[in-house]
Amino acid sequence: MKKIAFIGGGSFGTALSMVLGDKGYEITIWDRKEEVVEEINKSSKNSLYLKECKLPEKVKATLKIEEALKDAEMVVIAVPSHAVRSVCKNISNYIANGTIITSVAKGIEQGSLKRMSEIIDEEVPQSISVILSGPSHAEEVALKMPTTLVVTSKNRETALMVQDIFMTPNLRIYTNDDIIGVEVGGAVKNIIAFSAGVLDGMGYGDNAKAALMTRGMSEIVRVGEKLGGKQETFYGLTGMGDLIVTCTSMHSRNRRAGILLAKGYSEQEACNEIGMVVEGIKACRAFHELSEKMNVSMPITNCLYRVLEGKLKPEEATTELMTREKKSEF
Numbered sequence: 001m002k003k004i005a006f007i008g009g010g011s012f013g014t015a016l017s018m019v020l021g022d023k024g025y026e027i028t029i030w031d032r033k034e035e036v037v038e039e040i041n042k043s044s045k046n047s048l049y050l051k052e053c054k055l056p057e058k059v060k061a062t063l064k065i066e067e068a069l070k071d072a073e074m075v076v077i078a079v080p081s082h083a084v085r086s087v088c089k090n091i092s093n094y095i096a097n098g099t100i101i102t103s104v105a106k107g108i109e110q111g112s113l114k115r116m117s118e119i120i121d122e123e124v125p126q127s128i129s130v131i132l133s134g135p136s137h138a139e140e141v142a143l144k145m146p147t148t149l150v151v152t153s154k155n156r157e158t159a160l161m162v163q164d165i166f167m168t169p170n171l172r173i174y175t176n177d178d179i180i181g182v183e184v185g186g187a188v189k190n191i192i193a194f195s196a197g198v199l200d201g202m203g204y205g206d207n208a209k210a211a212l213m214t215r216g217m218s219e220i221v222r223v224g225e226k227l228g229g230k231q232e233t234f235y236g237l238t239g240m241g242d243l244i245v246t247c248t249s250m251h252s253r254n255r256r257a258g259i260l261l262a263k264g265y266s267e268q269e270a271c272n273e274i275g276m277v278v279e280g281i282k283a284c285r286a287f288h289e290l291s292e293k294m295n296v297s298m299p300i301t302n303c304l305y306r307v308l309e310g311k312l313k314p315e316e317a318t319t320e321l322m323t324r325e326k327k328s329e330f
Contacts, residue, residue: 001165002026005072007087009036009061010276011049011138012104013078018142019171021056029061030068037061049276053142069094074102074165075127077120080277081107081187084116088123095124102130102151102162106186107279110286113293115183117154128158131179132166133186134237135245137252144170150237151175152182174237181229185220185239187283188301190254192216193246194280195304197258198314208318213247216300223287223296254280261307262314284308299324 004020006013009031017027031037039045040061044054062068069075069091079087084105095101101124103116114122120129134149141147149166151173153159163173176182192212199208220243221234233239246252257278260270271278288305291298303321306312312320 001073003028003072004074004076004165005030005068006076006078007065007068007091008078009033009040009046009049010078012136012141013076014046014050014053014055015138015141016076016078016104016166017059018053018055019166019168021058023165023168025058025165027056027059028068028072029059030063030065031061032063034063037063050138050142065090066094072099074100074162076132077101077103077105077116079105080282081105081109081116081279082277082282085109085119085123088120092124095127097126099127100130100158100162101127102132104132106133106183106190107283108183108187108286108290110282110289113286113290115180115187117179117183128155129153130155130158130162131182132162132173133182133242135241137245137249139251141171146170146172148172148174148237148241150182152177152179154179176233176236176238178230178233180227181224181233182238184224184227184229185234185236186242187279188220188223188287189216189239189243189246190280191284191287191301191304192219192243193252193254194258194261194278194284195300196247197252197255197260198262198304198307199258199318200255201259201262202314202318204318209247212300213243216247217243219298219300223291223294223298226294226296253278257281267308281308 003026006017006029009029021027101120105116117129130153132151136147151159151162159175167173224234253274257270257274284304287301303317
């Protein structure tokens with residue numbers, strides 16, 4: 001494999017393109033922002049998303065999606081989850097049979113409630129879909145700090161190939177054949193991370209954060225198993241690992257948005273301040289709908305949903321969660 005296309009020049013897509021560019025792959029990033037494409041090509045920088053980083057010479061960018069995809073043997077979709085279907089529709093005619101499409105988007109689609117791999121399989125059926133997920137801030141990946149990820153696919157040989165492509169001394173990739181669990185864990189943890197930010201914005205301490213993360217894990221496992229995921233997956237990198245990193249770090253846009261919401265910002269004001277898509281908001285609405293359809297208890301998700309809808313204040317949500325009917329932990 002020589003040429004790899006990246007669809008989306010945001011922070012994580014750019015960070016991963018740097019990893020592969022350093023390994024000698026020819027990388028072409030497609031992005032719709034002219035200033036991003038121009039800066040990558042002229043200065044080997046993407047200061048809009050990764051201010052301090054210099055991109056390898058092998059990484060180029062284009063505004064023409066067909067140019068990025070020409071002769072690409074793998075396509076990495078690095079756009080927000082709500083854009084994955086439209087992107088797949090746009091690229092389908094340029095994708096040859098057997099091309100690997102690796103998605104790093106974390107979420108499920110509102111309305112259809114489908115996972116990213118399901119959307120890729122629907123819109124680009126001639127491709128082989130792969131999911132790359134795990135506890136990873138783009139800023140740290142770009143700076144070559146130690147990071148671990150998980151790759152999953154229905155096609156095990158392809159998952160092993162993608163594992164080899166991304167593996168470096170600083171980026172360790174594990175395989176996992178539980179594609180449902182990997183995708184669900186990566187999506188639901190954003191809801192809990194947003195909620196953790198709300199707690200921080202309200203001035204609560206470590207006790208509250210520990211409680212939220214632990215009970216949030218219960219929510220991830222409960223809905224994940226209902227959807228067909230394996231319990232052990234949720235206690236691995238794409239469940240517990242991803243939950244830890246997004247609930248505790250200021251790199252996490254979900255946590256930062258939650259802090260702003262608790263401080264009185266509206267949902268839109270918080271998103272504008274962050275300047276990037278806050279996946280936890282969309283995931284909360286999607287999983288609230290799913291939990292009602294499937295009759296799965298997700299009290300944290302339910303409370304956050306009502307806070308986002310203006311039906312509940314953060315203080316009231318805390319009281320409601322703390323005064324629920326008493327029960328055994330397990």
